[in-house]
Amino acid sequence: MQIVKSLITSVLIALYQPFWYAVLSAALLCFLYLYAYHPINTGKGLKAAFRTWIEEFKTSVFFRKLFLLFFFTVMILFRTLLNRNMWANPLSDVMGGWWIWEEVNGEQKLTTECFENLVLMLPFVFLLFWIFEEKIKRVNLWRMIWEGLKIAFIFSFTIEMLQLFLRLGTWQLSDLFYNTVGGGIGGLLYYVVYRVKKFSGK
Template identity: 60%
Template sequence: MKETIDLLGKILTNILTALYETFGFSLLLSFLAMFFYLYAYESAAAGKGWKSAIVTWYQKFKESVFFRKLFLLFFVTSMILFRTLLNRNLWMNPLSKVMGGWGIWETVNGEQKITTECIENVIMMVPFSSVVMWTFKEKTGNGWKKILWYSGKIAFIFSVSIEMLQLLLRLGTFQLSDIFYNTVGGVLGGLVYYVTMKARMVLNI
């Protein structure tokens, strides 16, 4: 019982710490990313000075559901990137733990300690794949099989990309377990989206 409480406490602490550390940076990065989006697709309205750009940004955010979805997607994505790449120390050997990270126990200096890394890797991808499915729901359709397939595939590709960047840039370690747990989290995120979508249809929200 005590081990379970300790594990849940550690998971909650790590999640809250990750949210706290990355919130401001992710918010600013998402804000700037949407400026880039405006200049790419609304250059006539946004390209008239910074005041006009800010007004256009606010109006677009207020009027366009898709714009708000993209903003949220950028926000979630930047939080993941900050956690996995942008705030990591250099590793001398990124391949030192290729087969590690599968369980909740790790051996440190001959002593077994609880680690929440595998659980966090699952949780991390749930909001990401949910928001992706919500943002591009016209392309994914309403069938649960298609939603789960797309959410798992997107999480897998995203996770492999992160792991390869970690390997090439020596930021963290390349681990097969990360890819597996991220993919599981992506599928769960797709399931969360599907259940939420069906619940909204039933309740007419």
């Protein structure tokens, strides 16, 4: 139970740290979206802009989905790029950590990095499918899992390469693996939700 408690606490702390930054960034990105695609109230002052944002959030399901997508995207970028220290050698630990225990100075230490990488990419892939569900021509279990794996792998690989070239963090195969698996689980979750909605007639 102590291990489970430590894992849950570490994952929640990792998600909480960038929470308000991600909320603010998502709100600003939604303002940018409104300016680009709904420029009706452009140039009428901040009050009109805020009123338009709130009204769009209340009435548009797509706008709320987009807010969530922006939110989780910023969360991912904050954890992987925006809040990382410079590393002299980004290839110092290519394999990375593959389980909940790591050896530090000869002692076994509990780590939740693998679970954080799973949780990080799962909602991102799910939201992508949810937002663009009308463009998905055929929904079946293996296709959703495969598409989720591909999306997560490409996105994660891009982040890892940016970490390498910008020297922000370390390039790790374990991060790439767990992020990709998280994307597959996100595709699986979307399929389950889709089948439940179809079965219930919603």
